[in-house]
Amino acid sequence: MTVYIPLSENPRGIKIYAVQWPLTFLSMVFLGLRLYTKVLRRRQFWWDDYFIIAAWIFLLLSCCTTSINVRHGFGLHDADVPPENLGVFGIISNISGFASVLSVTLSKTSFALTLLRLVTDRWMKWLIYGLVALISVTHYISAIFFWVSCNPPAKTYKWDLPGECWPATFTISFSIFVGSCSAFSDFVLALLPWRILLRYNMYNREKLGVAAAMSVGILAGITCIVKLTTVPVLKQGDFSYNSLPLVLWGFIEPACTIIAASIPMMRHLFKRCNRTSQVNDDDSSTHSIEPQVYTRNDRYRPGVDPEPKA
Template sequence: MVTYVPLSVNKRGRDMVIVLWTMSAVSAVFLGLRLYTKVLRRRRLYWDDYFILAAWILLALSASSTTANVRRGFGQHIFEIPLENLVDITFGVLSNISGFASILAVACSKTSFAITLLRLSDGWMKWFIWSLLILLNTSHYLSALFFWVSCNPPAKTYNRTLPGTCWPDYVSRNYSFFVGACSAFSDFALALLPWRILLRYNMYNREKIGVAIAMSMGVFAGVICIIKMTTIPLLYGDDFTYESFPLVVWGFVEPAVTIMAASIPMLRHLFKSLRRDGDLSTTTSGLRTAQSTTNQPTNRRQNFLQNLRKHAGEKEGDDGPTVARESKADLEKAVLTSNGKDSATTAAEKSGDDNRSDSSILAKVQLQGTSSACPSNDKGGRGVFMSKLGKAT
């Protein structure tokens, strides 16, 4: 009979569950935005999308298995866990499933980004990426398999009460270090390759750096992998249910961060769409303001003359119509002399303002928006790369 341990008692396990499901939720947001961008652009899913979707499903499976084991006491000191929970076969099966799914999630998430780069590269870089894929997947799939076959009989891997033998700890530990080294090397290599690819294209530095940074977020996964490697020995201690907390957390954070990093390059299309909609809204508002402005009187000379006529009319009641007419004529003459523009020029300016159309304003805005673009005759330049990047993402 299994005894469930409350999270209020198992505080270390509670923290583990919070981290796992928080990272699952955040990575799900990035993945969802990535897939939404594909739908928005009416692009079909490619192999990199299927791999990253599989990575998240495996991540959720790992989080679910770990959560179930936390309810059984995982996260506490081994002597605090009820004995019936430790000898229960479910405890060992859930532990194997958690580690198995977490390692496969790492492999699938990094394979996804490597496939994206394959569509942008050629020559020796394509062969190099294929070599990374073979190394990465072979090492990780074997590591995941060892969770189930490292003992004889294999059932002893999840039921330690059975008679039999298992591989020495140093074999599993050393191979885990090797897998971690392969993973970290792949992360840094895949993060640097976009910079090498972009060197071949004639693009402005700001644009080139922006694209390269967006495609190099995997470097954070490499750093996390190195941190995870420092916690591997904790799995082989006498109190592994308590001490393995950092290994479980970092082993889960690594694929979650990789999913986010691999999705960022695809999100640039969504950001561009939102920015374009914002610019269009601003332009429309400006057009409405311009239309309302052109409908108002713009000839200050006429306004001033109206005020003068009003002033002259007031004098007519005091001094008689003769004085008013003379005063009015003198003032109009003075204004005409000091104006500096004849009536024909003023009329032409007003006509030009009134005849300005929405299409001319839009044309000006579009011209300003494209003034910083790269020259259209750059061979192998921005247009070529953006076309390949658009197809790949």
């Protein structure tokens, strides 16, 4: 029977709650506004919408499973985790990491699919297809490794079973390779909108705004680089205590990607709100109780515009 650890005895667990749940809620808000914008414009959902919805579902799964593991002792030293919790602890850790990697993959694929709808050059389409293939192959393999990196496979979550696992140096090297591919894809996908939008027939100010919004994905690339710096903790042992930065940054990356992929879709919602506020301002100015009549002498009165506009 498992033993639940009070949060008061697990301060690092409180830090996990303080990071993951607000980010999960914030990404849900941005995703909801993205979908609401499409409904408002009476546009049908496309593949990029379904991919990012799936990405958020896996993000939520990762958040929930990590939160459950905090109650089982995640954040404490391995020696302080109750032995009766180790079986559940291991399998929940695998589910959390598996869901986090899938969330990264699906969110980046969603943004790439969005760009495909704007691209006209063949070479750019092939570049995006190549990035999607690179992200998918590396991350799906990484997700599978959570379940097959030991012999027997059950040892991946039952650490007390006899058997062997892959060397930590291989796991670290492959994780850094996957993270590097992810960061490279983020930066390329964030810079492509500038190339695409420069040829569109739009005001320069609007072009810059849309391109900047679509380049927020650079933030996801930066979080991925920060996550890479935490990967070497895997060879330090004491997984429950030392892996906290890796788990947090592995969660922050897909959350930021979902937010970054949702912002460009909200452009029409912002424009609609702006137009509505302008109309309300015009209505309030034209429905005054008593119209003002300006004369030549009014320009010398305090508080009256000297040259009222027609």
